[in-house]
Amino acid sequence: MRAIVVEQPGTYGVREVEPPRPGTGEVTVEVRACGLCGTDVHIAHGEFPPSPYPLIPGHEFAGVVVELGAGVAAPELGARVAVDPTLACGRCGACRDRRGNLCEHWGAIGDTVAGGLAERVAVPAANCHVLPEGIGWGEAALIEPLACALWGAHRAHLRPGDTVAVLGGGTMGLLLAQVLRRQGASRVTVVEPRSDRRALAMEIGADAAVAPEDEPPIASFDLVADATGRPDVIERGLGLVRRGGTFLQFGVAPQGARVPISPYAVYFNDLTIVGSMAINGTFSAAVRLAPTLSLAQLLAPAKGLEAYAQAIAGFGGGAKPKQQLWPGATD
Numbered sequence: 001m002r003a004i005v006v007e008q009p010g011t012y013g014v015r016e017v018e019p020p021r022p023g024t025g026e027v028t029v030e031v032r033a034c035g036l037c038g039t040d041v042h043i044a045h046g047e048f049p050p051s052p053y054p055l056i057p058g059h060e061f062a063g064v065v066v067e068l069g070a071g072v073a074a075p076e077l078g079a080r081v082a083v084d085p086t087l088a089c090g091r092c093g094a095c096r097d098r099r100g101n102l103c104e105h106w107g108a109i110g111d112t113v114a115g116g117l118a119e120r121v122a123v124p125a126a127n128c129h130v131l132p133e134g135i136g137w138g139e140a141a142l143i144e145p146l147a148c149a150l151w152g153a154h155r156a157h158l159r160p161g162d163t164v165a166v167l168g169g170g171t172m173g174l175l176l177a178q179v180l181r182r183q184g185a186s187r188v189t190v191v192e193p194r195s196d197r198r199a200l201a202m203e204i205g206a207d208a209a210v211a212p213e214d215e216p217p218i219a220s221f222d223l224v225a226d227a228t229g230r231p232d233v234i235e236r237g238l239g240l241v242r243r244g245g246t247f248l249q250f251g252v253a254p255q256g257a258r259v260p261i262s263p264y265a266v267y268f269n270d271l272t273i274v275g276s277m278a279i280n281g282t283f284s285a286a287v288r289l290a291p292t293l294s295l296a297q298l299l300a301p302a303k304g305l306e307a308y309a310q311a312i313a314g315f316g317g318g319a320k321p322k323q324q325l326w327p328g329a330t331d
C-alpha cells in the first residue's frame with residue numbers, strides 16, 4: 001500500500017509499504033480523509049520529541065473498517081469511523097485519575113505509532129467511534145481537533161454570558177470559537193491578522209473578527225484563549241483579560257518559549273491561567289457535536305498523499321485553514 005513515511009527528520013515522501021494486519025483487539029481502517037496540523041510539521045522536522053523514526057504520521061483521520069482482529073465485537077466490518085488517536089496506558093496514576101491525556105506512557109496513533117497518512121492503518125477497536133449518518137469524510141477527520149477544542153472549553157470553565165476573545169483564526173481557533181459560542185458565551189471575538197480568515201470567522205458564527213492592529217479593548221474579556229502559540233500574541237493576550245477572568249493556553253508554543261507576566265496583575269486581578277493538552281474523554285462528545293457545527297467551511301480542497309511535502313512546506317498558508325490529504329484523492 002502507499003503511505004507517507006517520515007524516514008528521519010527532513011526525509012519523507014510517499015513510499016510503498018506492507019499493509020498492516022490487525023492484531024488482537026484491533027481493526028484495520030481504510031483511510032478516507034486525514035488532516036494535517038502543526039504537530040505533523042514538527043514530526044516532519046524532528047521537533048516532536050515523542051516521535052520515533054521511521055514513522056507513518058497522521059492523527060486526524062476517518063475511514064471504513066475493512067478487517068477485524070481477534071476478539072473484536074465492535075465496530076462492525078464496513079462501519080464508518082473516526083479514530084481517537086490517544087493511546088493511554090490505563091494503569092498509571094494519571095490514567096487512574098481519569099487524566100489519560102497526561103498518561104506517563106502517553107502515545108498517539110500517527111505521533112508515536114503508524115498513523116492515517118496511508119491507505120490503511122491498524123488501530124485499537126476501542127479507539128474507533130462510529131460516525132453519525134450523513135457526515136462527510138472531510139468533516140469526520142475534523143472530529144479529532146474538535147475533541148481538542150472541547151477539552152480546551154472544559155478547562156476554561158466558561159460561564160454563560162461570558163465575553164470571549166479567541167486569538168488566531170486557524171482551524172483550532174475557529175473550532176474553539178464555535179464550541180465556546182455554543183457553551184453560552186455572549187460574544188466571541190476572533191483576533192486574526194488575515195482578512196480572509198476574519199471573513200471565515202464571521203461565516204462560522206463569531207460575533208466579531210478584528211485584526212491585532214485594531215487593538216481589541218484591553219482588560220475586557222472574561223475569557224481569552226490563545227490559539228496561535230506565539231509568545232508575542234500570548235503576551236498581548238494576557239492584557240486583554242478582564243479582572244476576575246481566565247486565560248486559556250490552547251495553542252502550542254515552541255518548547256523553549258517564554259512570556260513575561262506580571263505576578264502582581266495576576267494577584268490583583270484574580271486572574272486564572274489554564275492549559276489544555278490534547279483530548280481527554282471528549283471524543284464521543286465531538287462525534288455528536290460535529291454535525292451541528294460549521295466544519296465544511298474550514299476545509300481546503302482535498303489533495304492526494306503526493307501533496308504531503310508541499311502541504312508541510314506551505315502549512316497554514318491557504319485561505320481555508322484545514323489541509324487534508326486523502327489517499328484516494330487525485331492531485
Ligand SMILES: [Zn+2]
Nearest residue numbers: 037038039060
Ligand atoms: Zn493535530
Ligand SMILES: [Zn+2]
Nearest residue numbers: 089092095103
Ligand atoms: Zn497512563
